[in-house]
Amino acid sequence: MTDKTPALRLEGIVKTFPGVRALDGVSFTVMPGEVHALMGENGAGKSTLMKVLGGILAPNEGQIFIEEQPTIMSSPMNAKEKGVVFIHQELSLADELTVAENIFLGELPRKSFGRVDWTTLYDQTNAILKTLNVGFDAKKRVGDLSIANQQMVEIARALTVEPRAVIFDEPTASLTDAEKVVLFKVIEDLQSRGVGVIYISHRMEEIFKITDRISVLRDGQYRGTLNTSETNEEEVTQLMIGRTLDLSRAEVTHETGEVALEVRSLSCGELFEDVSFTVRRGEVVGFYGLVGAGRTEIAETLFGLREPSSGTIHLSGEEVRIHSPADAIRRGISLVPEDRKGQGLILGMNCRDNMTLPQVSNLTAGPFVSDGAEVAIFDQYRDKLDIRTPGWRQTVGNLSGGNQQKIVIGKWLSMHPEVLIVDEPTRGIDVGSKSEIHNLIRELAAQGYAVIVISSEMPEVLHVSDRIIAMFAGKVMREFTADEVTEDSLIQAISGIKPDKVA
Amino acid sequence: MAELTKKGLAGFLARQGILVAFAVFMIAFAVANPRFIDIDNVFGVIRSSAILGVMALGVTFVVIGGNLDLSVGSMMSFSTIVVLDLHDKIGPALAIPSMFAMTMALGAFIGILVGYLKLNSLIVTLGMLSAIHGLTLTYSGGKNMDIADKEGTWFAVFGQGSVAGVPMPILMFAALAIVLSIVLSKTPFGRKVYAVGGNGIAATFSGVPRARVVFMTYLVSSFCVATAGLIQASRSMGSQNTVGQGLELEVLAAVILGGASLLGGAGTIFKTVIGVLILGFIQNGLLLMGLAFYAQYVVTWIIIILAVWLDIAAKRGALWSRIA
Numbered sequence: 002m003t004d005k006t007p008a009l010r011l012e013g014i015v016k017t018f019p020g021v022r023a024l025d026g027v028s029f030t031v032m033p034g035e036v037h038a039l040m041g042e043n044g045a046g047k048s049t050l051m052k053v054l055g056g057i058l059a060p061n062e063g064q065i066f067i068e069e070q071p072t073i074m075s076s077p078m079n080a081k082e083k084g085v086v087f088i089h090q091e092l093s094l095a096d097e098l099t100v101a102e103n104i105f106l107g108e109l110p111r112k113s114f115g116r117v118d119w120t121t122l123y124d125q126t127n128a129i130l131k132t133l134n135v136g137f138d139a140k141k142r143v144g145d146l147s148i149a150n151q152q153m154v155e156i157a158r159a160l161t162v163e164p165r166a167v168i169f170d171e172p173t174a175s176l177t178d179a180e181k182v183v184l185f186k187v188i189e190d191l192q193s194r195g196v197g198v199i200y201i202s203h204r205m206e207e208i209f210k211i212t213d214r215i216s217v218l219r220d221g222q223y224r225g226t227l228n229t230s231e232t233n234e235e236e237v238t239q240l241m242i243g244r245t246l247d248l249s250r251a252e253v254t255h256e257t258g259e260v261a262l263e264v265r266s267l268s269c270g271e272l273f274e275d276v277s278f279t280v281r282r283g284e285v286v287g288f289y290g291l292v293g294a295g296r297t298e299i300a301e302t303l304f305g306l307r308e309p310s311s312g313t314i315h316l317s318g319e320e321v322r323i324h325s326p327a328d329a330i331r332r333g334i335s336l337v338p339e340d341r342k343g344q345g346l347i348l349g350m351n352c353r354d355n356m357t358l359p360q361v362s363n364l365t366a367g368p369f370v371s372d373g374a375e376v377a378i379f380d381q382y383r384d385k386l387d388i389r390t391p392g393w394r395q396t397v398g399n400l401s402g403g404n405q406q407k408i409v410i411g412k413w414l415s416m417h418p419e420v421l422i423v424d425e426p427t428r429g430i431d432v433g434s435k436s437e438i439h440n441l442i443r444e445l446a447a448q449g450y451a452v453i454v455i456s457s458e459m460p461e462v463l464h465v466s467d468r469i470i471a472m473f474a475g476k477v478m479r480e481f482t483a484d485e486v487t488e489d490s491l492i493q494a495i496s497g498i499k500p501d502k503v504a
Numbered sequence: 505m506a507e508l509t510k511k512g513l514a515g516f517l518a519r520q521g522i523l524v525a526f527a528v529f530m531i532a533f534a535v536a537n538p539r540f541i542d543i544d545n546v547f548g549v550i551r552s553s554a555i556l557g558v559m560a561l562g563v564t565f566v567v568i569g570g571n572l573d574l575s576v577g578s579m580m581s582f583s584t585i586v587v588l589d590l591h592d593k594i595g596p597a598l599a600i601p602s603m604f605a606m607t608m609a610l611g612a613f614i615g616i617l618v619g620y621l622k623l624n625s626l627i628v629t630l631g632m633l634s635a636i637h638g639l640t641l642t643y644s645g646g647k648n649m650d651i652a653d654k655e656g657t658w659f660a661v662f663g664q665g666s667v668a669g670v671p672m673p674i675l676m677f678a679a680l681a682i683v684l685s686i687v688l689s690k691t692p693f694g695r696k697v698y699a700v701g702g703n704g705i706a707a708t709f710s711g712v713p714r715a716r717v718v719f720m721t722y723l724v725s726s727f728c729v730a731t732a733g734l735i736q737a738s739r740s741m742g743s744q745n746t747v748g749q750g751l752e753l754e755v756l757a758a759v760i761l762g763g764a765s766l767l768g769g770a771g772t773i774f775k776t777v778i779g780v781l782i783l784g785f786i787q788n789g790l791l792l793m794g795l796a797f798y799a800q801y802v803v804t805w806i807i808i809i810l811a812v813w814l815d816i817a818a819k820r821g822a823l824w825s826r827i828a
């Protein structure tokens with residue numbers, strides 16, 4: 002591999018933003034036909050480096066080479082013409098347009114007088130979709146597709162040219178296991194066609210499964226490249242965060258207290274049915290299941306975003322009706338929602354104001370919001386969660402994906418809730434912070450909080466929960482204690498298979 | 505180093521573009537016609553901008569909250585007619601609060617439709633523009649309103665009085681701008697207006713009562729309209745039914761010119777005030793250059809288009825986009 006010409010090479014790339022040196026002389030090489038992982042903590046500069054490569058950002062210094070020829074990427078369009086396509090961390094599709102229009106946006110096939118050649122458009126699109134093995138067709142409206150299928154549309158868009166290199170920026174963050182399999186197949190395909198693939202992810206098991214080499218960034222600096230087959234998780238982690246991680250469960254021994262939340266036969270239309278469970282103070286209850294199993298909908302119902310069709314909710318033994326998030330917050334419920342951009346953050350607002358929004362009415366001195374009180378809260382959770390930002394005035398939209406997620410978590414922790422519900426809490430979060438957040442969840446429970454963790458990552462659920470509730474198609478299939486649960490029984494339960502004999 | 509300074513300047517221009525444009529414009533006109541910066545002319549412009557300005561302050565709340573208000577022109581006609589009519593019937597001391605209550609009832613009605621019933625604000629306020637016009641005509645029977653005894657009332661003070669040489673309309677505009685600027689930037693309510701306009705769903709997920717906040721922005725807007733109507737009525741002591749006609753677009757132009765985003769979530773009272781002044785001085789400058797009064801309608805429209813274009817271009821990062 003080393004005797005070949007690199008497909009792409011970046012050299013000495015520097016990129017600064019006001020108050021941030023996001024990239025500090027980074028070099029990076031991609032060979033044809035390799036899958037090259039780019040790793041690093043949240044805010045290390047991975048997305049920024051790829052934006053430079055993809056023509057979205059102009060570097061302050063440094064040079065890009067295509068097959069050793071110096072080149073300039075003047076725009077995403079220009080980069081694509083040169084064979085570099087970018088599949089974004091954040092989806093960037095037009096919801097109202099069809100799949101075909103999205104894929105060929107800007108380069109629709111034309112007939113005379115500039116009329117769009119719809120037949121060719123749909124034929125070409127369907128041909129690409131076929132290679133991807135997806136279950137929808139060219140005329141579907143993108144807004145009606147699941148997140149995973151939207152991701153597939155992004156990928157299809159990359160395949161309209163014969164690419165030299167394809168960049169995947171955290172593509173699996175919201176994919177189910179089955180969808181991941183399809184994605185990995187696509188990557189393998191690209192690889193066999195000699196395309197260089199750059200793959201950004203925080204999930205070690207994926208990295209070790211599909212990549213050939215791993216390059217690591219830290220604080221905007223290049224830290225080195227390892228051959229995947231010759232390294233291990235500890236070494237990569239050491240390179241990424243400068244220390245190794247103790248991944249064993251922080252076994253904070255604590256008593257569980259009285260029941261904080263009890264749900265009796267709760268149903269909400271077709272979304273979930275006859276759901277009953279309790280959460281005690283000092284306890285972490287994990288909800289595990291496939292996407293669409295109804296877990297998020299239960300959380301939203303508890304948080305007053307949906308009206309249940311039947312059943313009751315009890316807080317500390319008292320039956321309550323929760324009609325709005327404001328109600329829920331007043332009663333001491335916090336929800337870290339699953340979609341940080343859509344539901345968690347106001348991207349145009351600064352970090353501090355985002356974090357204090359749910360309690361801003363209480364942080365007052367006279368009729369005015371107290372600057373000091375707000376900054377104090379922000380500082381406390383910035384330190385606790387290690388949020389990387391030049392200051393509280395920074396617009397949240399300018400933070401790296403993982404740091405945005407930490408703002409959302411900080412926002413809800415700072416409410417000191419009785420019941421804390423977290424939905425996919427570590428989506429897009431780096432390994433170091435992930436284990437910190439897991440420890441934090443255990444610690445919160447030890448302090449007497451009742452915690453519900455919803456996650457599609459089995460290791461996460463196994464790691465943090467005292468009890469696990471397995472759901473399938475809107476129903477609770479089985480409840481496990483941490484001692485009795487096994488991976489197999491959990492997989493069975495969430496696939497809708499009833500256990501032969503109850504353990 | 506040279507690179508850095510250039511970046512700094514470009515950054516400054518991007519952030520303070522509106523102030524820079526204002527300065528450049530003022531200097532250019534002053535050079536072309538020195539009368540332009542004559543102190544009387546400057547005061548005159550600010551005074552005649554005050555009514556528009558007061559309305560723009562309220563509309564700023566609505567726009568930051570992510571909605572539009574196109575009803576303010578015809579609502580202002582309504583306020584003016586009502587307060588003039590009631591003045592002679594129940595006296596100014598009662599007429600003024602009654603007019604405020606009636607105008608704010610209209611604002612509350614819009615607030616319910618847009619906030620609680622979640623109807624599109626463009627449709628609702630465009631409809632209210634003509635509905636309120638009809639209401640005004642019904643109220644007045646189509647006649648002009650006049651105060652009978654123009655000398656024997658203190659009512660003229662809002663439009664014609666002055667304190668320490670500063671005309672009352674300017675004082676009221678300034679006072680309201682300061683108060684509303686504090687409300688928007690320093691109170692929990694102001695924060696929630698930005699949140700709702702920036703991302704309504706995320707605001708809801710944070711427990712912000714979106715409907716109530718939107719409702720309140722229309723209440724603020726109608727309060728400002730009532731104040732504008734008071735100044736207008738007091739200044740002329742008589743009025744036609746159509747006195748506020750077309751003002752909604754000028755108000756919107758000023759607000760957008762100031763940099764409030766039509767997408768919501770961005771803008772400040774200070775910038776709106778700058779927008780109001782720019783609009784006022786441009787119209788005045790063109791008048792001094794001898795342009796016909798009605799040419800201003802075209803100019804105002806061009807300004808709106810320019811402002812909206814720059815707003816979008818700033819977000820897109822390019823002045824042109826290739827059409828797909």
Ligand SMILES: Nc1ncnc2c1ncn2[C@@H]1O[C@H](COP(=O)(O)OP(=O)(O)OP(=O)(O)O)[C@@H](O)[C@H]1O
Pocket residue numbers: 018019021022023041042043044045046047048049050389390399400401402403404429431
């Ligand atoms: N437009 C911007 N304005 C200001 N700062 C920015 C901007 N974009 C990125 N940054 C900063 O640059 C740094 C690198 O960000 P980047 O998004 O590249 O991180 P990342 O490695 O992709 O992290 P993550 O794993 O969280 O996605 C961060 O500190 C971020 O706050």
Ligand SMILES: [Mg+2]
Pocket residue numbers: 047048049090170401402403
């Ligand atoms: Mg990133």
